[in-house]
Amino acid sequence: MMQARWGSHGHYEIIALAPASPQELFHLTITAFNLSETYRLPVLVMADEVVGHLSERVVIPPAAAVKTRERVPASGRRDRYKPFQRGACGVAPMAAAGAGYAVHVSGLTHDERGYPDMSAAGQEKMMTWLTEKIRANRDKIIQTESYRLDDAEIAIVSYGISARSSLAAVDEARAAGIRAGLLRLVTVWPFPEELIRDLAGRVRALVTVELNLGQIHLEVERCARGQAPAILVGHAGGAVIPPEEIVARLSAVSRT
Amino acid sequence: MKAQPADHPLNGLLRTERIPHIWCPGCGIGTAFSACLTALLNSGMDLTKTAMVSGIGCSGRAAGYVKLDSYHTTHGRAIPFATGMKLARPELNVVVFSGDGDLFAIGGNHFIHGARRNVDLTVVCVNNFNYGMTGGQCSATTPREAQVESGFLNRLEAPLDICRVAAAAGAGFAARVSGYDPLLSERMQQAIRHDGFALVDIWGICPGRYGKRNPISPGSINAALDRLPDLTDTLAANARDEYGRAYREEAAKLVAPAPPALIEARFPPPQGGRREILLLGSAGQRIITAGEILCLAAATAGLHATQKNDYPITVMRGHSVSEVVCSDRPIDYTGIDRPNLVVALAQEGVARKAGIFRELGPDTVILKARDVSLPDTSGTILELDFKALGIRSQDRALAALGELADRRLVLTRDMLGAALQLRFSGRLLDAALKQLEAGGNSPAVVG
Numbered sequence: 001m002m003q004a005r006w007g008s009h010g011h012y013e014i015i016a017l018a019p020a021s022p023q024e025l026f027h028l029t030i031t032a033f034n035l036s037e038t039y040r041l042p043v044l045v046m047a048d049e050v051v052g053h054l055s056e057r058v059v060i061p062p063a064a065a066v067k068t069r070e071r072v073p074a075s076g077r078r079d080r081y082k083p084f085q086r087g088a089c090g091v092a093p094m095a096a097a098g099a100g101y102a103v104h105v106s107g108l109t110h111d112e113r114g115y116p117d118m119s120a121a122g123q124e125k126m127m128t129w130l131t132e133k134i135r136a137n138r139d140k141i142i143q144t145e146s147y148r149l150d151d152a153e154i155a156i157v158s159y160g161i162s163a164r165s166s167l168a169a170v171d172e173a174r175a176a177g178i179r180a181g182l183l184r185l186v187t188v189w190p191f192p193e194e195l196i197r198d199l200a201g202r203v204r205a206l207v208t209v210e211l212n213l214g215q216i217h218l219e220v221e222r223c224a225r226g227q228a229p230a231i232l233v234g235h236a237g238g239a240v241i242p243p244e245e246i247v248a249r250l251s252a253v254s255r256t
Numbered sequence: 257m258k259a260q261p262a263d264h265p266l267n268g269l270l271r272t273e274r275i276p277h278i279w280c281p282g283c284g285i286g287t288a289f290s291a292c293l294t295a296l297l298n299s300g301m302d303l304t305k306t307a308m309v310s311g312i313g314c315s316g317r318a319a320g321y322v323k324l325d326s327y328h329t330t331h332g333r334a335i336p337f338a339t340g341m342k343l344a345r346p347e348l349n350v351v352v353f354s355g356d357g358d359l360f361a362i363g364g365n366h367f368i369h370g371a372r373r374n375v376d377l378t379v380v381c382v383n384n385f386n387y388g389m390t391g392g393q394c395s396a397t398t399p400r401e402a403q404v405e406s407g408f409l410n411r412l413e414a415p416l417d418i419c420r421v422a423a424a425a426g427a428g429f430a431a432r433v434s435g436y437d438p439l440l441s442e443r444m445q446q447a448i449r450h451d452g453f454a455l456v457d458i459w460g461i462c463p464g465r466y467g468k469r470n471p472i473s474p475g476s477i478n479a480a481l482d483r484l485p486d487l488t489d490t491l492a493a494n495a496r497d498e499y500g501r502a503y504r505e506e507a508a509k510l511v512a513p514a515p516p517a518l519i520e521a522r523f524p525p526p527q528g529g530r531r532e533i534l535l536l537g538s539a540g541q542r543i544i545t546a547g548e549i550l551c552l553a554a555a556t557a558g559l560h561a562t563q564k565n566d567y568p569i570t571v572m573r574g575h576s577v578s579e580v581v582c583s584d585r586p587i588d589y590t591g592i593d594r595p596n597l598v599v600a601l602a603q604e605g606v607a608r609k610a611g612i613f614r615e616l617g618p619d620t621v622i623l624k625a626r627d628v629s630l631p632d633t634s635g636t637i638l639e640l641d642f643k644a645l646g647i648r649s650q651d652r653a654l655a656a657l658g659e660l661a662d663r664r665l666v667l668t669r670d671m672l673g674a675a676l677q678l679r680f681s682g683r684l685l686d687a688a689l690k691q692l693e694a695g696g697n698s699p700a701v702v703g
Contacts, residue, residue: 105328164588
């Protein structure tokens with residue numbers, strides 16, 4: 001999860017999606033292309049091992065029913081076009097190779113013309129823009145799902161296959177008189193910071209369920225800002241986390 | 257350095273606002289770059305449909321000075337980038353311009369496969385025998401006797417004759433040429449005209465690094481080039497179809513697959529609620545196919561189903577396990593901790609899941625082959641003697657499904673028949689149906 005977020009040097013924002021089923025893997029792959037086209041940014045589809053290897057019913061809609069978005073193409077006078085000049089939503093219109101714009105694209109920090117600019121001022125300008133383009137559109141990008149959260153005393157935060165165990169755990173916990181709810185992260189990056197912060201203000205604890213030894217858990221803890229304790233239910237992989245294990249933790253938390 | 261003169265013949269192809277460039281005075285890159293631009297101008301190609309792709313290094317900066325669509329890509333990855341570009345937009349002319357460190361060392365693997373694949377790319381390499389930009393360390397082409405900044409390392413390794421590598425890998429065009437050869441631009445034009453992967457290996461001087469400690473001159477370059485073997489016959493023998501065109505021709509012949517079947521709920525399921533089924537067998541027993549059939553059968557009764565398989569990475573040895581969950585509600589947790597049903601067809605599968613048997617109570621039905629032994633368990637055991645019934649190892653799983661259907665455990669005969677229709681067709685379907693019929697007359701016994 002963190003490699004998706006911080007897998008390269010320097011600062012940047014990234015979009016990463018976490019499907020919880022083969023059907024969602026299908027839909028989120030389309031979403032990923034659309035987000036990538038909209039924001040001119042690589043988008044990661046983070047299927048965990050179980051979702052990736054699971055067979056399940058998938059309904060594939062007719063191609064005509066799939067909504068696709070395309071990047072904003074370059075337009076206007078070719079001698080005035082700058083390939084990295086901010087347009088609507090902070091995204092620069094993009095000239096395709098062969099469209100006659102003679103664009104230069106470089107992995108080096110660059111100016112609006114695409115030419116290398118390694119100065120501190122140049123880096124500040126470019127990286128602030130690239131970061132802001134995603135930060136300013138967080139509300140449009142971030143997708144989450146809530147389950148029985150409205151009156152929850154304990155909120156589970158989970159994603160991928162672990163969110164399905166968490167869903168079962170919420171019902172089992174409720175049956176045992178524990179008011180649990182689930183916030184499922186469909187978008188993991190950018191992280192729904194405000195949502196977690198608000199949640200932390202109205203629950204007794206936040207329980208992160210994930211197939212690692214605590215990565216998103218640390219993000220949840222950070223966003224909770226001490227308003228509620230952040231607790232991890234995680235393991236190193238090889239099997240899905242059983243709902244019983246989550247319920248046991250919820251039960252222990254509810255007794256404190 | 258002087259500003260670019262206003263009347264320079266190559267100005268139309270230069271980002272003149274970026275001149276002066278970064279290359280050292282006397283660097284071989286300048287000559288190679290201007291010869292490349294001259295070749296492009298003289299080629300008669302539509303230059304708005306021409307792109308230059310560079311990697312990293314001094315030569316990699318060429319893309320930043322040429323007034324074409326130009327891409328300064330990651331280290332060693334110019335060829336894969338250019339390959340993608342040419343395949344996505346075959347109307348483009350794509351020229352890769354980079355150095356020996358980038359193309360042959362960091363990107364050596366991409367180079368070999370580029371030559372092997374034969375996409376129509378022109379690869380122009382300024383080969384100056386070292387990593388100049390990073391301080392003059394040895395690259396893949398550094399001669400053993402050279403003095404470079406990485407100490408003795410180059411003395412231990414044989415330098416690559418990259419044209420010989422290209423020829424061995426399947427390139428149809430590979431030319432070694434001195435950066436001081438008056439016919440350099442003509443050689444590049446030949447490479448551009450070649451319909452397929454073409455390499456121009458330009459030997460040049462790096463005055464700032466390599467040239468400082470190694471006596472190198474146009475004359476010594478010519479002498480070294482003359483000592484290398486002629487590749488004409490090998491290159492001629494590599495002539496074949498350009499990859500992109502051949503790919504598009506082959507792809508056009510493919511028939512689009514039928515859309516996936518929409519499975520209607522047609523039958524009542526034998527039980528409600530959630531059912532967890534564990535199929536345990538060995539490689540070659542068609543365990544995973546049986547899991548698929550079980551899921552399809554569940555779908556014909558309007559049930560939700562998940563299947564997760566476990567087998568060693570190889571497919572002809574070891575265990576084969578399929579975990580199937582069927583439920584009349586959407587399935588949240590996909591794991592199986594206490595299965596309702598275990599089908600044990602081979603010892604390997606049982607060994608893989610040995611830990612669960614102890615946990616099972618009498619409400620779990622275990623359908624086992626007679627020749628399979630189980631760990632201690634309180635599950636209800638049914639036994640089938642496949643050997644006595646003359647059922648082959650690879651047919652056990654389907655026969656077991658037939659037995660479960662007869663007992664209306666998880667599926668029915670109707671569901672199984674419909675699932676087979678969805679999974680198989682033609683001869684395979686006939687064989688499966690026939691086998692099922694034969695197996696139906698020999699019920700399992702309580703073990």
